[in-house]
């Protein structure tokens with residue numbers, strides 16, 4: 001039986017997949033969304049030279065020549081209230097953080113460094129500490145200038161980006177529509193979490209994990225529940241995914257060769273074009289992909305670790321492509337702390353704990369048992385050690401490629 005290499009399968013999965021349409025959303029609804037266009041600043045920030053401190057705007061030239069210069073205070077400028085006049089020789093302006101520097105001034109003296117006096121003919125200050133020229137002045141455009149492209153398409157917007165977008169005066173942003181990912185578990189042995197399984201049943205776990213990953217990737221999971229291993233029932237669930245215009249239909253289980261592994265047949269009868277089935281990887285060999293009209297189909301293996309590792313390696317990049325994001329494999333390297341045997345023809349993703357050594361380097365320790373049903377070990381894993389097909393046996397201390405989980 002020929003198995004497709006992982007890289008070829010991913011290539012085939014992503015070929016021809018275009019980003020989803022974009023929509024404009026208010027900043028209040030943009031957190032975690034993926035930006036669909038580059039965004040340029042509509043204004044310069046700050047738009048004027050501004051004081052960075054509460055104090056006095058002065059002319060630096062006036063501070064030369066005397067150990068304690070004395071200046072006449074000619075007015076005040078709180079933030080939002082520019083002073084209309086011009087500062088002349090020997091003059092200072094009371095100023096507050098964020099207010100525009102008046103014409104003629106070039107330096108701020110903080111109020112802690114002056115003695116303020118109310119004299120009969122007006123307020124004066126004695127400058128006790130002479131600042132350097134331009135001290136505490138924020139020049140216009142210090143933060144950014146009009147036209148600067150500060151947020152680029154494909155970026156997942158976070159709180160910092162939203163503050164920046166607001167400062168750029170964008171009340172709304174163009175973001176990609178969220179991919180809708182329908183998730184259908186299959187198997188007579190499955191019941192939902194919280195239900196009481198019969199003696200020969202187990203709890204369906206894959207759904208919860210895949211749905212969370214879909215959300216992490218910026219999509220909306222659509223829960224199609226559990227289908228019995230019965231073609232008519234399964235076909236009904238598949239039809240619901242199509243009706244819901246799901247961008248992706250993920251099926252869980254029933255992908256292998258057993259008599260009750262019906263998924264491919266049901267999808268085929270529904271009109272699916274099969275892109276590939278069976279990959280040279282472990283876990284995840286029976287992975288299947290295709291499309292049903294506009295809906296991409298990913299048939300994930302039922303074994304819980306297989307379904308999650310396949311989600312990471314295939315569903316995540318597929319969603320990134322739909323969201324117009326760059327796809328990065330994200331491989332790093334780490335030092336093995338234990339030996340690994342020679343690999344066979346399947347690319348192996350070996351569950352391992354991950355530690356950072358004192359010198360900052362990463363160290364991985366593979367678990368001895370790698371059964372693809374073991375969710376507890378997956379949860380304890382910090383990384384997957386990537387073992388290419390036919391990789392030679394390795395000794396402790398050798399360097400391996402890893403995917404950090």
Ligand SMILES: Nc1nc2c(c(=O)[nH]1)N[C@H]1C(S)=C(S)[C@@H](COP(=O)(O)OP(=O)(O)OC[C@H]3O[C@@H](n4cnc5c(N)ncnc54)[C@H](O)[C@@H]3O)O[C@H]1N2
Pocket residue numbers: 185186187189190202203204205206207252253254255256257258261283284285286300301302303304306372
């Ligand atoms: N003769 C062969 N048998 C198997 C092969 C093979 O090549 N030849 N491949 C094995 C591999 S590798 C995997 S992986 C599994 C995957 O099989 P299926 O995708 O058909 O999955 P099922 O048979 O439906 O289930 C396998 C296993 O996982 C449990 N399961 C299923 N769905 C869920 C769920 N939503 N939550 C939790 N657990 C789930 C199910 O109860 C089974 O224990 O096939 C091997 N067999």
Ligand code: MOO
Pocket residue numbers: 281282283284285286301303306372
């Ligand atoms: O390849 Mo199956 O995915 O482990 O156990």
